[in-house]
């Protein structure tokens with residue numbers, strides 16, 4: 031064995047034995063087994079060795095190299111282990127300390143309102159039915175008795191997604207779900223509510239958002255009357271807003287005939303007049319009516335045999351009225367100071 035090799039190995043291992051500092055360990059690695067380190071220098075001596083001794087020299091040099099590398103890896107593990115034990119001893123874990131209270135999320139105010147609605151209508155026999163947010167023009171308008179270019183379209187500022195053979199839109203209301211439920215349920219009777227996001231191409235302001243929820247209701251049967259609509263919605267208002275007068279009056283929607291609007295007595299001023307009800311004493315809650323014969327037929331139901339009522343409301347708007355929220359933009363603002371109040 032080459033003297034240098036053996037001496038080198040002994041010197042390196044002796045040094046390594048007293049190293050506990052990671053920075054020192056790195057210095058050691060560079061000095062001995064690094065690219066420009068002592069072991070590689072040893073290999074370079076091979077050119078000055080006689081041919082006969084070269085083989086043995088190379089073999090021994092390789093053994094030195096391996097011995098140092100193995101020792102280095104072992105030391106690295108030991109250094110890490112000691113650093114960890116020291117850290118644990120320096121900052122002991124006090125298992126008697128009280129725990130940190132986990133931060134709990136809560137339901138968005140609109141979700142809370144929607145769930146209240148599911149409960150009220152669920153107890154009246156309505157099932158939740160979800161339909162798509164991306165709709166065809168046919169579903170969103172035409173089958174609801176709103177033909178292309180009809181002036182009623184102005185009521186629904188529309189986001190157009192694609193203008194292919196069949197126009198595709200983001201639904202402007204949940205009403206297209208009526209046709210989808212009917213087509214799925216035919217020829218059975220229907221009591222369904224259809225919640226979900228709707229989209230309108232609006233200038234965003236305290237009163238208008240480009241995305242908002244609606245809750246649609248639909249009942250279809252052999253003997254459904256306007257009285258059923260009034261009874262259902264009056265009961266809904268009583269459970270949502272407490273015992274207070276409601277009123278219905280004529281309105282117009284292309285997909286209902288006759289159509290109506292329902293108001294409740296203002297929950298702030300009880301009718302005396304205030305800013306919330308704009309001094310009318312009443313709050314507008316929803317629109318509804320008897321399903322138009324054209325719409326029934328588009329859903330597959332013969333209007334000579336079947337009748338139905340439908341209604342639509344805005345859960346954000348109802349949440350605003352219940353809590354006196356004056357700006358609809360809070361609902362999508364993600365401001366915890368707002369959300370944490372619910």
Ligand code: DAH
Nearest residue numbers: 203205317318319340341342
């Ligand atoms: N789709 C209407 C809107 O977005 C709301 C509505 C009114 C729905 C009357 C109905 C209804 O089902 O009968 O303005």
